[in-house]
Amino acid sequence: MIKCFFNDLENVTIKNLRKAKRSIRAAVAWINFNHYKDVFDELLNKGVEVKIILNNDEVNRRYMNNIQYLNSRGAKIRLVSFDGIMHHKFCVIDEQICLFGSFNWTENASTRNIENLNICDEYKVVSDYLLEFKALWKLSKDDIRLLTRPIYCRKCGGAVINILFMKQEGDYQTRIDVLQQCDCAQNVIYTEYYDLSVYYNYIGLINRFDNEIAEIQENGNTIEYQRLVDQEDFYIANYLSNVRDNRMGLPIIHAVGVKTWKWLDKHDGELVYKIIWKERGTERYIEDEYEIFDEHTGL
Ligand SMILES: [Zn+2]
Numbered sequence: 001m002i003k004c005f006f007n008d009l010e011n012v013t014i015k016n017l018r019k020a021k022r023s024i025r026a027a028v029a030w031i032n033f034n035h036y037k038d039v040f041d042e043l044l045n046k047g048v049e050v051k052i053i054l055n056n057d058e059v060n061r062r063y064m065n066n067i068q069y070l071n072s073r074g075a076k077i078r079l080v081s082f083d084g085i086m087h088h089k090f091c092v093i094d095e096q097i098c099l100f101g102s103f104n105w106t107e108n109a110s111t112r113n114i115e116n117l118n119i120c121d122e123y124k125v126v127s128d129y130l131l132e133f134k135a136l137w138k139l140s141k142d143d144i145r146l147l148t149r150p151i152y153c154r155k156c157g158g159a160v161i162n163i164l165f166m167k168q169e170g171d172y173q174t175r176i177d178v179l180q181q182c183d184c185a186q187n188v189i190y191t192e193y194y195d196l197s198v199y200y201n202y203i204g205l206i207n208r209f210d211n212e213i214a215e216i217q218e219n220g221n222t223i224e225y226q227r228l229v230d231q232e233d234f235y236i237a238n239y240l241s242n243v244r245d246n247r248m249g250l251p252i253i254h255a256v257g258v259k260t261w262k263w264l265d266k267h268d269g270e271l272v273y274k275i276i277w278k279e280r281g282t283e284r285y286i287e288d289e290y291e292i293f294d295e296h297t298g299l
Contacts, residue, residue: 002120009103009117010110014039016099016119017091020048025133026091027053031105040070050075053136055086059106081189082141090129098123105106123227127234132240133279138244146252147281149282155187158183159285164201164243174199177246181290190248202258202276205235240277254279255286262289 005012017024023041029056033040040050050070050295054060056079060067067077080086090100101117104110109293120126139147150159160182171173174197178190209232243253256277263269273290 001122002118002125005101005116005117005119009115012117013091013099013103013105014121016097017043021046022091023049023051024093024129025051025093027086027088027133027136028091028105029055029087029089030059030109031063032107033063033070035107035110036105037063037070039115042076044070044073044075051133051137053079053086053088054079054132055084056081057084061228074131079138080081080136080141082144085144088132088136090132092126092129095126095130098126100129100266105114111174120174123234124230125229129147130235131237132280133246134238134241137253138241139280143252143295144281145226147254149186150282150285151252153182153184154183156184157186161282161286161288162189162250162252163255163257163273163275163290164248165257165259166202167259168199169193176248176255178250189252192248199297201239202236205232205239210233237277243277245280252279259292 005230006151007077013037024040031052045049052075060079061193067079072078089102089104090098092098096119099117101115102122103115103117109115149202150161152158153160161180162180165177165179167175172195174194176190176192176194178199180189191266209228212226213232214229216228236255240256243256248251255275257273257275259271260274261269262272262274271292273292275286275288278286
């Protein structure tokens with residue numbers, strides 16, 4: 001359900017923040033900490049984990065004393081230099097509800113401007129905002145720029161992208177190949193072996209959800225079905241987004257793929273690389289699947 005608010009937005013925000021029991025994840029362009037310091041202090045006293053991303057500019061820096069005080073008490077408030085492009089105003093509370101809208105947490109926004117604030121508890125909305133928060137927490141300004149404006153190949157003009165492919169190798173290992181490709185060339189530029197659990201954690205998620213989804217499909221419960229599909233998408237995206245922490249020595253990994261069998265009709269099919277995760281901002285130039293290449297030459 002979504003509730004919309006147009007008045008008294010600061011009080012609505014503070015009232016909802018106060019209900020937090022476990023976590024706050026907020027990306028808000030501007031916050032006036034003279035108004036919000038007390039509620040965050042209160043939440044830290046209750047043991048709530050507070051993570052906030054703000055623009056690193058002089059408006060927010062005015063509250064540096066309050067920010068440093070809250071951080072010294074365990075909050076993680078980061079001022080990030082996104083060159084002023086971070087205009088978000090959202091906050092996920094306890095991974096259960098999300099506040100979002102036009103409303104910055106400032107004096108002007110709450111007393112003078114015409115603004116809106118929405119509160120939503122729908123799974124898909126909340127999980128999408130959580131993934132967005134995680135992306136902003138892990139990606140730098142340079143990463144975001146690189147994703148928005150990828151490097152283009154001088155020969156073919158296509159975007160040069162790094163795709164991480166994972167598969168089981170032997171009984172004990174996960175093999176990772178990073179394929180760099182544009183429209184005219186494919187090259188394996190990195191190969192590494194990890195514990196089998198890297199691949200099995202992914203397969204385990206798929207199996208767990210697919211079994212449940214198959215059961216629900218038989219019962220014909222469409223609401224529960226959709227919820228499980230959304231939940232599976234979230235768990236997989238959340239797991240695979242950990243590639244941001246290990247980019248195999250590259251500036252950015254654009255996507256993750258696996259080799260999978262694709263049925264063309266009832267009797268015939270082919271092996272393809274299916275993309276199972278796309279980095280934020282790459283939807284424009286990353287396909288959903290790629291042809292299989294030779295693992296030694298990349299061709
Ligand atoms: Zn090319």
